[in-house]
Amino acid sequence: MSKGSQVVHVAVGVIEDEQGRLFISRRASERHQGGKWEFPGGKVEQGESVQQALARELREECNIDVEQCAPLTVVEHRYADKAVRLDVWLVTRYRGQAKQLEGQEWRWVARHELEAYQFPDANIAILDCLRATQ
Numbered sequence: 001m002s003k004g005s006q007v008v009h010v011a012v013g014v015i016e017d018e019q020g021r022l023f024i025s026r027r028a029s030e031r032h033q034g035g036k037w038e039f040p041g042g043k044v045e046q047g048e049s050v051q052q053a054l055a056r057e058l059r060e061e062c063n064i065d066v067e068q069c070a071p072l073t074v075v076e077h078r079y080a081d082k083a084v085r086l087d088v089w090l091v092t093r094y095r096g097q098a099k100q101l102e103g104q105e106w107r108w109v110a111r112h113e114l115e116a117y118q119f120p121d122a123n124i125a126i127l128d129c130l131r132a133t134q
């Protein structure tokens with residue numbers, strides 16, 4: 001196992017539009033958990049707060065500036081090859097037109113449509129949380 005003892009800290013944004021739909025994108029096939037759907041986000045870099053990482057990742061990946069967000073949940077999960085800590089935020093206000101800037105397939109989906117998509121195992125807890133706060 002490479003880097004087995006290091007937990008990868010990830011800032012994740014559940015972006016909600018005015019109709020209550022959520023932004024999801026598909027991880028590139030060659031990456032960790034490739035081919036599965038995800039909420040946008042990425043690794044928290046050294047010297048960065050989680051909110052700074054969230055803002056940076058959503059600007060880079062989704063073309064938006066976060067204006068309002070609230071913590072949704074924190075998920076710790078150990079995959080066979082990697083352990084992650086997902087710091088998940090609900091983004092309720094943002095500036096700009098959301099779209100995927102890095103070539104990933106993406107779409108807006110209603111909450112009740114989420115179950116039709118395959119997410120990484122760590123996301124089960126996120127989906128449970130979204131169901132509970134609906």
Ligand SMILES: Nc1nc2c([nH]c(=O)n2[C@H]2C[C@H](O)[C@@H](COP(=O)(O)OP(=O)(O)OP(=O)(O)O)O2)c(=O)[nH]1
Pocket residue numbers: 008010011012031032033037038039040041042043044082084086120121122123
């Ligand atoms: N963004 C995101 N990552 C997730 C989700 N669920 C989940 O298990 N992960 C995992 C997959 C990866 O191991 C890790 C995120 O890392 P990443 O590779 O996307 O990070 P990054 O965008 O900063 O990538 P990089 O540029 O540093 O290579 O978290 C999710 O819903 N969204």
Ligand SMILES: [Mg+2]
Pocket residue numbers: 040041042043
């Ligand atoms: Mg990413």
